Amino acid sequence: MDGTQDIAIATARLRLDRLSEADAPVLFAYRGDDAVARYQGWKPADVAAAEAFIADQSLLAFGTADSWCQLAIRDKVTGELFGDFGVHFPASTDDPIEFGLSLRPERQGQGFAREAMAAVLDLAFGDWAYRRAVGSVDPRNVSSMALLRSLGFRQEAHHVESYFFRGEWVDDVIFALLAREWVRHR
Numbered sequence: 001m002d003g004t005q006d007i008a009i010a011t012a013r014l015r016l017d018r019l020s021e022a023d024a025p026v027l028f029a030y031r032g033d034d035a036v037a038r039y040q041g042w043k044p045a046d047v048a049a050a051e052a053f054i055a056d057q058s059l060l061a062f063g064t065a066d067s068w069c070q071l072a073i074r075d076k077v078t079g080e081l082f083g084d085f086g087v088h089f090p091a092s093t094d095d096p097i098e099f100g101l102s103l104r105p106e107r108q109g110q111g112f113a114r115e116a117m118a119a120v121l122d123l124a125f126g127d128w129a130y131r132r133a134v135g136s137v138d139p140r141n142v143s144s145m146a147l148l149r150s151l152g153f154r155q156e157a158h159h160v161e162s163y164f165f166r167g168e169w170v171d172d173v174i175f176a177l178l179a180r181e182w183v184r185h186r
């Protein structure tokens, strides 16, 4: 695979595909928003940082082992950027796949995250042949916890003050979902 390989995932209302250079201003606007960035490792300082992120992603083939690949979440009809969807592909399909979603504030709470993640879980446990998906969440991130639970993820651990993030020790809640559990849940 090379970095220009096309990937497009369609749902009832959404299209997930590669981020393009033209997405940089909107990507910066919501990823630079404190409310969206609060629990995330990456917060662009300016539009140039968003452009650099998109340029780096365009060089990375979707599905590259041991890497985070970021997709755009768009309105299926208009192509408007609603958010982005990160997929961490581990070194082997025996290892868990992991996801990270961010939506523009005005696009949250309308079921778009759930819809996008359900489509990616279908692929992850289908064509991509993973057996386990995991999520790691700060328990104060209520919407993220709710999203994972709504998709059938089970809480497996709650690590108390387990890592130092932005000047404080924070908790880390681990969720997991097996392929066979997804088949039952969906």
Ligand SMILES: CC(C)(COP(=O)(O)OP(=O)(O)OC[C@H]1O[C@@H](n2cnc3c(N)ncnc32)[C@H](O)[C@@H]1OP(=O)(O)O)[C@@H](O)C(=O)NCCC(=O)NCCS
Binding pocket: 035, 036, 037, 039, 040, 099, 100, 101, 102, 103, 104, 107, 108, 109, 110, 111, 112, 113, 114, 115, 141, 142, 143, 144, 146, 147, 150
């Ligand atoms: C995490 C995030 C993507 C979830 O998006 P969302 O738009 O709230 O998700 P959805 O509308 O698809 O809702 C998914 C489920 O969670 C529930 N939910 C969402 N927010 C909730 C909240 N604050 N309280 C209770 N339930 C909530 C919904 O009701 C829905 O459950 P249901 O399908 O059983 O009705 C979004 O909040 C976001 O972008 N947050 C900022 C970035 C971030 O922190 N990302 C996570 C780190 S990787």
